[in-house]
Amino acid sequence: MERSNKRLPTIRSVAERAGVSKSLVSLVLQGSPQVSDAKRAAVLEAVRELDYRPNAAARSLVARRTHTVGVLLNDMRNPWFVELLDGLNSVLHAHGLRMLMADGRLNRHTGEDFTRAFAELRVDGLVAVGTLPDTGALAEAAGRLPTVVAGTHDPELPRVDTVANDDERGARLATEHLIGLGHRRIAHIMGQGSVGELRRRGYEAAMRAHGLDDRVLMAPSDATEEGGYRAAVRLLGSTGRRTSGVERPTAVFAFNDITAVGVLSAAQELGLDVPRDLSLIGCDNTYLARIRHLWLTTVNNASHEVGRRAARCLLERMDRPDRPAERQLVEPSLEVRGTAVAPY
Amino acid sequence: MERSNKRLPTIRSVAERAGVSKSLVSLVLQGSPQVSDAKRAAVLEAVRELDYRPNAAARSLVARRTHTVGVLLNDMRNPWFVELLDGLNSVLHAHGLRMLMADGRLNRHTGEDFTRAFAELRVDGLVAVGTLPDTGALAEAAGRLPTVVAGTHDPELPRVDTVANDDERGARLATEHLIGLGHRRIAHIMGQGSVGELRRRGYEAAMRAHGLDDRVLMAPSDATEEGGYRAAVRLLGSTGRRTSGVERPTAVFAFNDITAVGVLSAAQELGLDVPRDLSLIGCDNTYLARIRHLWLTTVNNASHEVGRRAARCLLERMDRPDRPAERQLVEPSLEVRGTAVAPY
DNA sequence: GCCGCTGTTTGGAACGGTCCAACACTCGTC
């Protein structure tokens, strides 16, 4: 009843009820010290009685700020972004900014440009988390509002900051850990995109530095358990200990935790015990790796810190939109758990 | 440069450039058939040249519709909501509505009412996914805009529709499956909230219907792997086969998949093989259950369908805001995988 | 040549806020 017929209260209704002008109501709502206590109380009382909420559209129309940043998420099925969001939010919130999220994947199939919603809302800034399907749309959005890419290195655009893990370094850490344990035949299951490229490069660098043959296995599918499983079956299944000339690797560095879990499944199916017959290191330190039943040794890429730094980048860019693009790398570390030991 | 100094193009800039009035530009943008082809072309050309984007704030101010629904997420660490969002989006998008998401958990610690952002944005509707920390805020929001709760039964509010899985039925399915396999000593690890309550009830009903003693274990922590692990250690560890009078259960029905994974870890640590020594059924059929290395038998609660129905409820409520609240339950099914077999 | 008629086009009033210049009032000062 009420809801459908009556209009929502406006600043004018409040003013009328409190017996003051709308300007004064506006002042009170903005916490101006210039108003007398009596009137302030009257206004606040009226606000309470009418259950008044300011209209963000009207406000942002004149103030030209929405105090909202848009966050574009890529694939919510991959849990690594959760920590990043946490970090992002902690800093943004401290600066009075809200986060609204949209899923780039959901509307991908329709022609709808997923940045459009945010552009029309006139958000104060944009954060792209992870590799997005359509970088063209992002480039366009970046032309009109402060934009930061977090968690990937991918689109290198003129005025877009990038904050990501040092993926190459993380891969090197993992590979060197395996080498340090005594492994010689170490395979890598590669992922897509620039992140996959960098991790592969880190792996290769570590192998070559120790005079070892690198053995990269491309994972044609995206970063899923299924992809890791299939790659691992191909890698571990066909080559017996001595058949076909190539010896089975004793260790695998997988593109990420999900892929590593796929490797785990494949190993189990092939009768290989991890870590006795096969050492395994994942990447991202997602909560998957922390599950005791999996207990993956993995590269901890400090997503929380990536989020925090991305937020600070955005804040700076909102201040000075035209400063040159900045590329930050966050130091990863190794999280040693149960899946990597010295070869048997 | 350009970005910081120049204002964004408005409908007036477009009109000026195209040599028409702003009203005509508005008509073109709304796809009115009343405009001549020549002028339409001129306007569209100007739009392209200026890279004009309508201002959503100004538009919604007068149109009183934002074509946006707000989605309140609870805990992004629990992956069950992803499918639900998919379903939600498929229907909403087909009706020209966009989804924006906010995380209720993120801003919980600050006093900020997490529905406020959406209320101020004047979204056309609100969907609460999962159990939210503060139902008071939700109740208030529901008073002013169409609201639907999806994935939980929790706040039963006057004009708020609820779409959820039939959790009680799902629990009964799981328990009866275990009974059908021949298990007699079946334990349940319980979760919190109304969902936890209902699943417990379903478990108890099935047990009693077959004349079996129910044995519910409260999980004091929230639905995490850690909580499931601790509960399982308490359940399986202390009671030996014959000591202490109580025999160890041969099967466990866990509150959800994450909890079940915790049980898996505990069993492994205690030297119990799943499924030989212990059968286990989870709930939600998240991708965790699908991981081959876990391969959980679990209750499939058709989250996609829940999302779709929630969206349809919202659409109906947007049409008729005052119709009585509707409560829908979606039928679950059992997803038989590898963790539940006949007792040894 | 004037009249209605249809089909386009237009100016101006909302929408609900913020901001600014102007105003009214009270003091203290010369």
Place this chain on the structure above:
DNA sequence: GACGAGTGTTGGACCGTTCCAAACAGCGGC
């Protein structure tokens, strides 16, 4: 008693759209 400074308060312009009533152009009929 006039004047200036300071404190509280107010009306009105403006933000970028949509919508509506009115203006306008062209055209066939009388």
